[in-house]
Amino acid sequence: MGSEVARQVGADDAARLLRGAASVTVLSHINPDADTIGSALALALALERAGTPVRVSFPAPHQLPRSLRLLPGRHLLCPPEEVPADSEVAVAVDCSSSDRLGELAGVLDAAGTALVVDHHSTNTGFGDAAVVDPHAQSTTVIVERILRAWGAPVDADIAKCLYAGLVTDTGGLRRADTTSLRMTADLLETGFDGPELLRGLMDSHPFAWLPMLGTVLGRARLDPEAVGGRGMVHTAIHVEDARGVEWEEVESVIDIVRTSEEAEVAVVLKERASSAAAPRTRWSVSLRSRGSVDVAAVARSLGGGGHRAAAGYSAAGTHDDVLVELRAALGG
Numbered sequence: 001m002g003s004e005v006a007r008q009v010g011a012d013d014a015a016r017l018l019r020g021a022a023s024v025t026v027l028s029h030i031n032p033d034a035d036t037i038g039s040a041l042a043l044a045l046a047l048e049r050a051g052t053p054v055r056v057s058f059p060a061p062h063q064l065p066r067s068l069r070l071l072p073g074r075h076l077l078c079p080p081e082e083v084p085a086d087s088e089v090a091v092a093v094d095c096s097s098s099d100r101l102g103e104l105a106g107v108l109d110a111a112g113t114a115l116v117v118d119h120h121s122t123n124t125g126f127g128d129a130a131v132v133d134p135h136a137q138s139t140t141v142i143v144e145r146i147l148r149a150w151g152a153p154v155d156a157d158i159a160k161c162l163y164a165g166l167v168t169d170t171g172g173l174r175r176a177d178t179t180s181l182r183m184t185a186d187l188l189e190t191g192f193d194g195p196e197l198l199r200g201l202m203d204s205h206p207f208a209w210l211p212m213l214g215t216v217l218g219r220a221r222l223d224p225e226a227v228g229g230r231g232m233v234h235t236a237i238h239v240e241d242a243r244g245v246e247w248e249e250v251e252s253v254i255d256i257v258r259t260s261e262e263a264e265v266a267v268v269l270k271e272r273a274s275s276a277a278a279p280r281t282r283w284s285v286s287l288r289s290r291g292s293v294d295v296a297a298v299a300r301s302l303g304g305g306g307h308r309a310a311a312g313y314s315a316a317g318t319h320d321d322v323l324v325e326l327r328a329a330l331g332g
Helices: 011-019 034-049 066-070 098-110 139-150 156-169 178-188 194-202 209-218 247-251 253-257 295-301 319-329
Strands: 024-027 054-057 089-093 113-118 129-132 221-223 232-237 265-272 282-289 310-316
Touching (some): 011 129, 024 034, 024 098, 034 054, 034 089, 034 139, 034 156, 066 156, 066 194, 089 098, 129 139, 139 156, 139 178, 156 194, 178 194, 232 253, 232 319, 247 253, 253 265, 253 282, 282 295, 295 310, 310 319
Parallel strands (some): 024 089, 089 113, 113 129, 232 265
Antiparallel strands (some): 221 232, 265 282, 282 310
């Protein structure tokens, strides 16, 4: 990465950079979701069809979530140890900071140009050039913009990848704005089965998810005095709760908890496995807001980031200690 703060560029500039590249590596963040993988595979498929050597990767553990195995372009994925060390352009998609790339952050440093494509308001400005639009509802919205500026054809396979990021980041289009809805219509017109893909991405879980969900929801608590009296609902997922389910099933719990109408903010604490090097209990904390609270700002104050209505951070300590610190950050 040649500069401390990335040069902000537009979709046209990004398209020119990609169109002229001799080789490209596209990087997704750790524990990839549909937006980062959909963005990466859509870009990679367009590059492959243009004759550009391209690979896609994400940090260890290098296991593609079950729901994302539905997407085209998986043949372009490779584990971190097989990522080319000398790509002319490396692209980080849907990453708010370089540490989200784990051991692959060095790939940006080694590339001739490091391009960042992202929609997080908490983006730290890493890379050489960046297309960052916090108003875009998904990173795939920005990728579609770049492909349009490039003149790259968007067929059904690329459209499926773009749709995956858009539909999941808008809660199944429930939070979609007019730009997202127009883009959805354009993507569906390429001919793929949108309802079928949506079921696979958001409405399909293994049976083991049901008893895990029952256990976790059974310990949910409502704190009506939190957030200045607007309420906070919270629960915790311990390591033993999640045995037998993939991490994407764990991540889905917040979308159930957030439906509590008495709480402005929903919180899920997800326990990480401890080790001799990190004996304190460690947590990944997911935050959701109905809109009046900027949870991205709260997460940023605690070392994390995200969006106004959806954010997260990492914490260490007891369950109660983490909640006390969070409640203070939320204003009591």
